[in-house]
Amino acid sequence: MTTTSLETTAPTTGSLSSKRRxxxxxxxxxxxxxxxxxxxxxxxxxxxxxxxxxxxxxxxxxxxxxxxxxxxxxxxxxxxQYILVFQDGAFWGSVGRVLVFGIVQVPVMLFLALLFALLLDSPLLRGKKFFRLAFFAPYAVPGVIAAIMWGFLYSPSLSPFSALTSSVNFLSADLVLWSIANIVTWVYVGYNMLIIYSSLLAIPQEIYEAAKLDGANNWQIAVGIKIPLVTPAIILTAVFSIIGTLQLLAEPQTLRSFSSAISSTYTPNLAVYTTASIPNYSLAAAFSVVLALATFILSFVFLKLTQRRAFA
Amino acid sequence: MSTTATQRRLIRNDAPPRTAGRESIVSRSGAMLVMAVFTFYFLIPVWWLLVQSTKTRGEFSSTAPLWFTPDGFSSFVANLGTLFSYDSGVFVRWLVNSVFYAGAGAFLGTLVAAMCGYALAKYQFRGREVLFNVVLSGVLVPATALALPLFLIFSQVQLTNTYWAVFLPSIVSPFGVYLARIFAASSVPDELLEAARLDGSGEVRTFFTLAIRLMSPALVTMFLFQFVAIWNNFFLPLIMLRDQTLFPVTLGLYAWNSSIGQAPELRSLVIIGAFVSIVPLIIAFLSLQRFWSGGLAAGSIK
Incomplete structure (x- = not known):
């Protein structure tokens, strides 16, 4: 009886709206x-x-x-315009520069983020909450502000580490790319750490029990169980980092007032901005289209290559 | 659902480890050492900023850069006074602008993304997969690649250099739709919607009274994501705005920093301005951190 009444109720609502159409x-x-x-x-x-x-x-x-x-x-x-784009040495120089930047900075940053996440998830640490907060805090600092802050820290006259900054010029043509890499790493390690850590927390504890019974130590559990299980999260962070790298603008643009080594076409987006300010909108638009396509293809290929679906 | 599980483990994980005795002293001190060194790395620039904002201009290079001077507090207050009154209080204006762009933009953005993601998760309709894929491609299209074309479009309708030019494009967040779809699928049971239908509640009303409440922890996460994205966005305001009374605080500080060469007195304003602009954000962030963890887990595990 109950079943029938349930069955009739559903069509009733249906017929109500079927009266409407x-x-x-x-x-x-x-x-x-x-x-x-x-x-x-x-x-x-x-x-x-x-x-x-x-x-x-x-x-x-x-x-x-x-x-x-x-x-x-x-x-x-x-x-x-696209012929001009492909003949533009400065533009391709900037693309090459951010690619080198990305090949070095993204793996270093993600390695650190993974290391911190694994340590936070291990029984080795005390004061986990403090570390989590301290490492995540720089993410609250906008790129422009972070660049201003580090710009002062790099400059020999103001830096609290003047012993170091007076012997090594972090704002020189040779080093400034890696000084920018340091700023980006400083801002984003904690954020990526939190993404990986969150997915570590979502792993049910029972999975580790069997390994522990077999006598696996923390290191073996981390490498054999945890890292494979958080790979989708790492891929997600990698894709966003690749996109971010090709978009570099705020940090180099801000550092230009500290370092003369950063040209007006230092990164692809700086080239877009500079070209648009001439104003040469058509060439700048062509730069933008090429950059968007390159970003899209690169992150898409990366997703395919890793053969995992970070996006459901 | 996974959010609550995560939060439970967050709490458990913060308790002193039960198995601590079993770990060797060497690996425990090694781990603590690594974390201590990096704590220094992450916090020292902010500490430096705090200390510097308590100094007068002459003290920048003549006093210890990482410690306060005896009359630090009064210098700090004096610096604050200069900051808020300089150029007839333009810095306050920038802060208000940033709060408006990021607050209102993230609020509206979260709402429209939640509605769209909810529809993608809970209704079968023609073109659903196409729509979702189009939105997902939007996640991979870098926002900065859109800044110049947006400028060209807004200049066609004479809306560059207005609040709208920065505000309107900021509302759109494809990543928000992606998150909302996952959250709606996991936190709003179909049976509940069916029951609401039987009670005669309209679909839209059900969303605003029922679904939105079930999704609210996730919506806070989405709001935070977008708030930060808008607050940090630099290219769009840089390319759109000429009038400095429309600037967000990041662009304003950038402009001051770029003119230190001509006006050296701006240096202390840039330093204390940078400090003042990040303090509310850091506090908001840290106090809402559990929403980051929960939402990020749901977003990345899937």
Whole structure:
């Protein structure tokens, strides 16, 4: 009896809405979906899709003048801007620079983050809460502020480590890239540590019991069980770090007032900014499109290569 | 669900380790040493900033850089006074702007992302997978690659150099939608929605009265993510804004820092301004940290 009444109740709601129109719940559900999706959909279209389309359109234009002093006019130029992009040594120099930066900085940062997360998850430490807070705190410091702070710390006259900074010039052409890497690492290690640590905490304790019965020590448990289980989290942090590396702007731009070794095209985004300030919008748009594509492909390939689905 | 499990373990993990006796002294002191060294690394720059903001301009290079001077407190107050009154109080304006851009932007952004993610998790409709994939591609498109095209679009409608130019694009967070979908799937049971339907509650009302409450810990996480992203965003305001009364605090301090060469008195303002601007953020962060851990676990385990 109960079952039947339950079965009849459901179609009743259905027939209520079918009086309004269509299949059970059809219209009201569809209307609800529209209400839920539309606000984000509209904003996404306006501030993501249209700008990308506009950037591509702008990058296909070129400026033409009637004679040397004639009025400038934007005309369709096909792929001519992209030819300029590929001939632009400064731009590719900046791409190469951030790639070198990423190849070194991302693994170092993630290694440290993994190490700290494993230590926090091990029985070796006391005062875990303090360490967690202290290591995470720099993430609250915006890139610009972090760069200003470290800029002062690097400079020989103000630094509290003047013995070091007067013998090693951290703001010189040779070292400034790694000084930036240090700033980025300082800000983001704790954040990545927390992501990995959170996924360590989500591992059920029972998994370790069998290993412990077999006499495995902490080190063996960490390498044999924990690291494989948090690999999806590490991949996620790696993808976001790769995206972040190609986007470097705030730190080098801010450090320019401390170091003359940072040129106006030091990173790809600095090149975009500098080119747009000329203003040469079409070339800057072409830079942006190439950079977005490169970022997209790089993180996509990385996700595929690791053969795990960090995104469900 | 995994959030509560995580929080339970967070608490358990902070208790003194039961098995401590079994670990060798060597590995325990090794671990503590590593953590102590890096604590120094992470905290010393902030400490330096605090100490420097209690100094007068002449004391920067003449006194110990990592310790206070006897009259440090009165210098600190004097520096604060200069900071808040300089250029008719423009620094306060920047702080207010940042709170507005990040606070209102993250609030609206979390709301629209939650609605969209909820629909993706709880309804079957045509184009659902396509929509989700389009949004996910948005996660991989770097926000800075959008700054220039956004500038070009806003200049078409003469809206560059306005609050809108920074505020509106900041609302959109594809990553928020991705998180909201995961959170909605794990924290809002289908049976409950079915029951609400039987009670005659409309879909939209069910979301605002029921689902949003079940998702609220996750929504705090999403809000935090977006708040930080907007607060730290540099390229968009840099490219959009000319009028310094519209600046967020990061851009304002950047502008001051860039003109230290011409106006050396700005150096002490940059230092104390940097300190003042990060203190509220660090406090908010640390007090809300459990939301980071819980939300991040749900977001990355999946």
């Amino acid at each position: 269509g299949r059970p719940g059809g219209l009201s559900l569809r209307r609800a979906v529209v209400v839920f999706v539309a606000p984000f959909g509209v904003l996404y279209a306006l501030f993501y899709v249209i700008p990308i389309a506009f950037a591509i359109y702008q990058s296909l234009l070129t400026v033409k003048r009637e004679g040397t002093f004639g009025a400038a006019q934007q005309v369709f130029g096909g792929l001519s």
